[in-house]
Amino acid sequence: MFDKILIANRGEVAVRIIRTARRMGIKTVVVFSEADRDSLAVDMADESVFIGPAPASESYLVIDKIVAAARETGAQAIHPGFGFLSEKAEFADRLLAEKITFIGPNPGAIRAMGDKIESKKAAQAAGVSCVPGFIGEIEGVAHAVQISEEIGYPVMIKASAGGGGKGIRVAFNRKDVEEGFPAVRAEAKGAFGDDRIFIEKFVTAPRHIEIQVLGDKHGNVVHLFERECSIQRRNQKVIEEAPSPLLDEKTRNAMGEQAVALAKAVSYDSAGTVEFVASGADKSFYFLEMNTRLQVEHPVTEEITGLDLVEQMIRSAAGEKLNFKQKDLKIKGWAIESRIYAEDPYRNFLPSIGRLRAYRPPAEGEFGDITIRNETGVREGDEISMFYDPMIAKLVTHGPDRLSAIDAQAAALDQFLIDGIADNIPFLGAVMEEKDFRKGGFTTAYIKEKFPEGFTGAAATEAQKKLLIAVAGFARAFTAKRAAQTSGQMAQSGDRRDWVVILDKSHHDVEIDLDEKGAAVLIDFKKYRLDTLARPRARA
């Protein structure tokens, strides 16, 4: 095992790797750019090496600087995290030449999976199901119909040069092809000056489901089940979970076996992810690509398997054998992850930068059968800069079943306090309460379909309105009473019990009886009980 490893990354993933290394008794070196000089990762690591200006192209992406930092500190291995150099075969090649261990797959596997066309060929050869399609000269309508019927409806007729929704038709039957093929060809010729057409299977109700694989240098590969990552905004994953609400045991096993077959075909020897598009209509699934690195959403897999993927990567890189077999692995419970981004959901998710005036995540740990975990690289007072990814944290909750994990996630989001910059927590909270999400019936178009006009805030339920009225009334009554006690002046409202709470323009008669443990609250002549230890501060 290594004595010291270098982490060629920043932010939450650097912190994540340091935690595991420390637990394993391995010393850590982290590299940092100008912008990350005072970061949490730099604070936590045993050593740190400055590698240049804030732009990644002048620091985190410069192979020479990373190698020099490893040489200087005597690190025996390098974990690349995700992003940056994690999928650059040249980096893995260079480390091989320098005799520094790359904590990731061998360069051959990175190369084989790095190219879109080559990886599809490898997948096909390994018996992995790929989107059935036809690439080549299509002679005319009759030929197009023949191809479509071989593939099976529905099919997508697409202009080779197409894009932005132009030059695409979906055909559900022969008639659609007979009409659609000439139309797409004419459109392609007119719009792109290129009338080459291809036809492929159209995946209805597409979902993004990926299989986590894990290999060692002794030819062993297992899969750690699936992650569902269909909740995306502009191809950026927002909410992930494991397992997937779509899959049954049979589909799960079939996907897992294919992912393992592909990994074995390229001698895969680390943690990696095989991505599929699956149809919500019939559970058919097709290979998309393989990511040859640790994935951002890996914690949900860790929560349902009890494994530490970073530890497994380090062990495999050090030449250890996997100490479990496929049959030893079982799915335990359900895990949900929300990505908390520095973006304003009310302003079409525009990025927001600045200082975290407040950053108070919910308490981590086990609470009954619920686990709460927060992966982050920031602290209160840190700055979210414009140079890197705008992700602030990943909030993960695990429970015995899907709904308990979702409810725990919603409650933990409510407790997550961020101030100084805008965050997407209200949006995430709205999704946790949305009925189709809770039912597990969604596609990759979920956000676009549910929030076509962007996010304007969820409507409060009657119960939520009562809660908000009670909380506002309590805060006002409490501060009024305290003001009266401390100033010693005649304060008219000091012992006032009757108030009117105007919640979004609607008036509610409220009576607040404060006591040691909170207040008895009467809202529109109905009794409620508010228990809280909160002592609201006076109004600024």
Add this chain to the structure above:
Amino acid sequence: MIEGQFDGVPFAVKIKSAPEGYTLRHRGVSAVAIVASPRAAELYKKIPEKQKADTSKLIVSPMPGLVISIDAKPGQEVKSGEGVAVVEAMKMQNIIRAERDGVIAKVNVAAGASVAADEVMIELA
């Protein structure tokens, strides 16, 4: 933040003082609450709704960022959808476009300046 139990059910509500009353956040809900005495509440009913300021003639920065270029001059005619400035934020350059046809009356910022969200960059006549 106020945490506790409401009729026995655990909750957490984010509460912040606003110029009038409080802003409250819970799950996906964001609300404004004014808490007043019954007499004051009656008076609130009589206050006429505030008219929204006419911003149709203003071109504002949709986000905080750095002005890369200003591509319009006072007196210049612009068409709706025409790019008038470029603002960079989070490694991305965003083209700021005129939302209506008009003539540029005033340019308030220059290339190289930092702008805040909603800052008026250009005014139309």
